[in-house]
Amino acid sequence: MSETLPLTGRARPDRSPHTLAEWRAVGGYASVERALQMTPVQLVDLVDAANLNGRGGAGFQAAKKWRFMPAVGTSPGIGTNYLIVNGDEMEPGAFKDRFLLEALPHQVVEGAIIAAYATHSRHAIILIRDDYRAGISAIRRAIAAAEAANLLGTNILGSGFNLHLRVHPSAGRYIVGEETALISALEGGRAIPRKRPPFPAQSGLWGRPTTVNNVETISLVPHIVAQGAQWFRALSRTEEGGTKLYGVSGMVNRPQLIEAPMGTTARELIDRAGGVSGTGVLRCFQPGGGATPFLEPADLDTPMDFGHMAKAHSMLGTGTLIVLDQGTCPVAVTARHMAFYARESCGWCTPCREGLPWAARILTALEDGTATPRDIDILRMTAAEAGPRGRTFCDLMGGAMGPLASLLSRFGDLVEAHLDGGCPIRRGLL
Amino acid sequence: MTARVELNGRWFDATEGRDLLSTCLENGVDVPHFCWHGALGSVGACRLCAVRVYSGPDDTMGRIEMSCMTPVRDGMRVEVEDAEAGRFRAHVIEWLMLNHPHDCAVCEEGGACHLQDMTVATGHRNRRSDAPKRTHARQDLGPFLTHEMNRCIACYRCVRFYRDYAGGTDFNVFGAHDRVWFGRAEAGALDSPFAGNLAEICPTGVFDDKQWSQHYARPWDMTETPAICTHCSVGCNITLHERAGTLRKVQNRYHGAINGFFLCDRGRFGPWFVDAPGRITAPRQNGTAIAPDAAIALARQAVADGAIGIGSPRASLEANFALRELVGPDRFFAGVSDAEAAQVARMLAILQTTPASLATIKDFESADAALILGEDLTATAPRAALALRQAARGAEKALAGEKGVPDWLDQAVRVAGEGRRSPIAIVTPLPDALDDAATHPLRRAPDQVATFGFAIAAALRGEPSDPEAQAVAQALAAAHAPLLVSGIGLSRAEPAEALASIAAALGAKARIALFPAEANSFGLALLSPKGGLESALAANPAPLIVLENDLYHRADSATVNALLSRAPLTIALDCLDTATTARAALVLPVASMAEATGTYINNETRAQRSLAARRPTDAAPAAWRVLAQIGGLLGDAPRLDDVLAALAARSPALAGAALAAPPATALPAVARAPESYSGRTAHDLAGRVPQGTLPHQDPDSGMGWSMEGLRGAGVPPALSTGPHRPGMHSVSAAYAAQTTIGGPLKGGDPGVLLLVKSETQGQALTDPTPNGDGLRWLPLHSPFAATETDLASPPLAARAPAQHLLLHPDDATRLGLTAGAQTLVDGQPCAAPVTLDAAMPRGWVGLTAPRGRSPLVTLGAVP
Amino acid sequence: MTLPEPLKSQILHAVAEDGGAKPAMLEALRLVQQAEGWVSDARLAQVADLLGVSTAELDSIATFYSLIFRKPVGQTVIMLCDGASCWMNGGDALRDALMDRLGIGYGQTTADGRYTLINSACVGGCDRAPALLIGPGRRLVGPLSPDGVAALLEGGL
């Protein structure tokens, strides 16, 4: 089981977390012992060989990020490096990290210990969305147990490595998930993103070198240490290593999380989720949460990894599919997304703060049938002007423009049809 | 390192790694911007400064980048007018204007508004949304500022200035997404003594000058006159805006070495005394009006009877000199206590002989270590305190630099700097407003401040010393440009002496600043008065001529009362009614700083010319004119240049004062009304005098009175009315007048240093240790009020704290006093009730004005 | 009413744990909210005092984050997901049923002070859409049909 489903194979059906003893009984923390016998550089090389891409959305190679982290005493300033595990998960349609935190907390803690060691961090923080109360308490219990067993704290297992690990519940706001905004939040400020460069590895939390990794990324690390890079790469159907914790929701019969080889196709995933519900006919899907551009049935057989999704003009994002059947209007879905992104803008930069509410208002007007042709021009303008990287301060706006731009390019006629009395699908015209 | 960059098709030399936006502005290439500010650096929030950047000759595509966030690289090519960049900028404005109320017609800012300028510059004109606009609540923020949040474009400059730059804590940004809101947690006057700068920091009409709002005239309907702030010794440069004979607004006037972009609130709101109800409009004798000629005749008689002249640290150099000429140098005294007169003279002597260089306010910002000895700088020289706050960030910038973060990348610097602070020691008797910027906030009783300073000097010389002094000495010794600051705030001489010995030990790398109490304290001292008021009292009883001075603010009432009672006749020249004019038999009105051109010598001994912003009335000419008239000096129609020539002849050391601004006749008249001034024929003469009967040019300054005359780049900085130009009507136009952003003005920063270095070490002063009963006096200061002109300004008076009397609880118990008790101070009822403060040194009593008390105070309960 | 002792010591503990007053500001607000349901102006000022920060600074944080309540809320807070997956699976009908049953709209509290209804970003329960979070434990409930609302409010779900 755990050979092919390393991430979720040990989870219990009722999602109840393991005690430390139970976890050890299924092989838990063996990787920590092994990792601590390696050097940080060896660990980074191992993860590099495994080709582990970050699962937080951008798919940046974990080893590449870790390599930027300076060894103790080699960076200007005073203090430790930091490892931050990102469990903010607020992307519309994403529900994977909730599972990993609630059901498999020791896996996260294990991964955090190894990643902290590899990044020369003496402090690690797991930031968890406050709404995930079960996850927060599961992780807290796991930390306490690990501390009691000297898997955390000073001189871990006699290795000389010290690590302080704590949980920080986020008080809401999607932007907290953006890694630099997350750092601002941890410092006690408003979660306003920060300019990169300097990258967190140069100047992160309190100005110290910092690595931010997603919960899923971190959860995969112990398995790479345990079973090796080759094994990890072999799990995948593509160049990108490992399995992926996909999710399928929206118009499917059995929405669920699915751990499957990286590169599994949307067709397989939707099938495993019981097929398209509603009309039973697929109109389109977002491959990885609200911020990923729509794909159409033609892309059902494209392998779902970061590279292939980018080539298909979308993104893997969180890998949690949102499925729309023929009876579901992508304008309405985009309208809901846009209202969310507008509300969750941090308010720092102009295009996002002012442009998103405008776009959201227009999408609602389209649904209601009160929009004008000029409004569609404005949507096009917004996507064209604020979508490209670098136009806004961070990637929230760019993410929000993904579905909007693809809506306009793929479903332009449908959008225009809304000018004539509102949503034609809702009115049964299509 | 120099880089070559191409900006809009022309190649320029630039500094590698500097931000592209500054580089453009410095080379005369306008790039629209909001969130960037010359003193605050780049944060990339507004996204307006987009330009196309080609990284080098091989880059044919280029990228749209925010110029404020882009470091200059050699070979970089930049197209500001690129179509895509221009379109993006126009959309940024479109987004910002979605919720802006478009209320320019009723907005104070209209006509001098950066948002208006940027809107026109980007070409956005048609509104494409008919959605309802967002509205916000506003707050009453006190007497200084208006608050109209609906106009906000969320550039975050206000909060970055108020909190990050000026260290204020009671103002912030609240909420998120498109509901961000800027203000206080609850309504009320803003705490920071630099709050007024929000009126200029805000690029639209959210925060505006409330005084202007209440005395409103359109920006283009006011004349603008360069003046000097007369409210402390720093001498910040200001612009007085006038219309129809009344003051309308006071604005910062950029000076590269002094105030830069910012003023303190005392300076911004202080000048409102010139239109205060207490202005004296006609001569009077014993309370009744008297004909001007008769008044002059009486004064002439007094001079013939051997009058004594009491000069003023508030009055101009010319006025003080004219008084000295009138009564003769032997009968000219400083209108301050003897102790203060001696201390100020000694401060000048220290500056003349110290190996340290004289620190400008700008130098404060680049100091890598600082020591403040005894001075409550935020109250006594506020602009200097604001500059010192920036010095605190030096260490942070250095560490950020090691991490490759350039110093203009403001937010990133604050993080990468890991909270490091440059060493700053503040040695004061009471907790200090700058403590939060200090690494060594140290408390010493007033008489121990200098002791501590001498211990630092000893440590620097390698002698044994106390550990805290050792630590400060080490920090100063390790610094490249250590800054040493003291002043007269404790009414003691020894802190400056201690500072001098530290400077001597540090040598030439040190920079020193000594702050006397007032705008022309050094000017008065340079005229070598024969002591202060006690000396005047000791001179033979003689008629007194008191120049622009409420003596009760500068010496204890016993001395002043004795002086005034012994004089057979007291003549007061002033623009304001004060306790002193109330006791004078003869009162002669004179022009205020708004109607009189004159020279003031600031804390660096920089002579600066403040120009009359409006014509004086016939009844109240400039004080020096009245004095010249009394003495029959300088002929029938003297000009200021004549006074300065006479001064140069009499005191060659002060000849430089004449160079503070060009002679009045050197140039054709300089226009002070903008080109767009409306109603040019009506102007401020309408209905009062027939057009053309008055001279067009001010004989004292060379300024014209109207919109005709020189303007623009041909005007020397000392006469410059304002940097605005077509397309740039707001204060943001000021960058174009600077050689580098935040650097000296093109054409040189105005003013002339009068200090001449000397080898002759003068006699060090010591503070007498008083013996006898009583408590020792610790002077208290407020940033909002020091002297009579401050208190006569209605907005400042509204912010001036009540009188204070601070006691350590143990002393109160010993004296049988409780909190809130009414007391007699030196036998007189004290306006302030007792406040108990455990931070007070034991045996001392903290008292606000006047500043010239005797060192020992008797304090008792009201029987 | 001054800050209760246990709250005070919890906050000071957070200061120690988080490495200073500033990083502990959010945790302090959360602790107050945990104890009292929301953060009143008076509490905000007291916490600011205790932490040695200005009220403005603390409120700047408090008003930024959506899960710090600066207005009173009911005993039970219901956070209904307004994400797209829940919408596709009948979120609007669930919303209408809840509003009908409670007689309130988003951001409002029932007259008896028992319930507050808030719309929430995707609650991470897309596999159980339409879903909501309820109560201090933020229990995830879903899929929930309009018919299930009554049972939910009577504590049956």
Ligand SMILES: Cc1cc2nc3c(=O)[nH]c(=O)nc-3n(C[C@H](O)[C@H](O)[C@H](O)COP(=O)(O)O)c2cc1C
């Ligand atoms: C607006 C925004 C929200 C984000 N939210 C999350 C999040 O909730 N969880 C997460 O892991 N990454 C999130 N990210 C991505 C992070 O910035 C960061 O790239 C990621 O945590 C890195 O982890 P990884 O390298 O393991 O993928 C977000 C990014 C943006 C722009």
Ligand code: SF4
């Ligand atoms: S794009 Fe700008 S306003 Fe939007 S979340 Fe990022 S920084 Fe904030």
Ligand code: FES
């Ligand atoms: S001035 Fe560059 S982003 Fe605001």
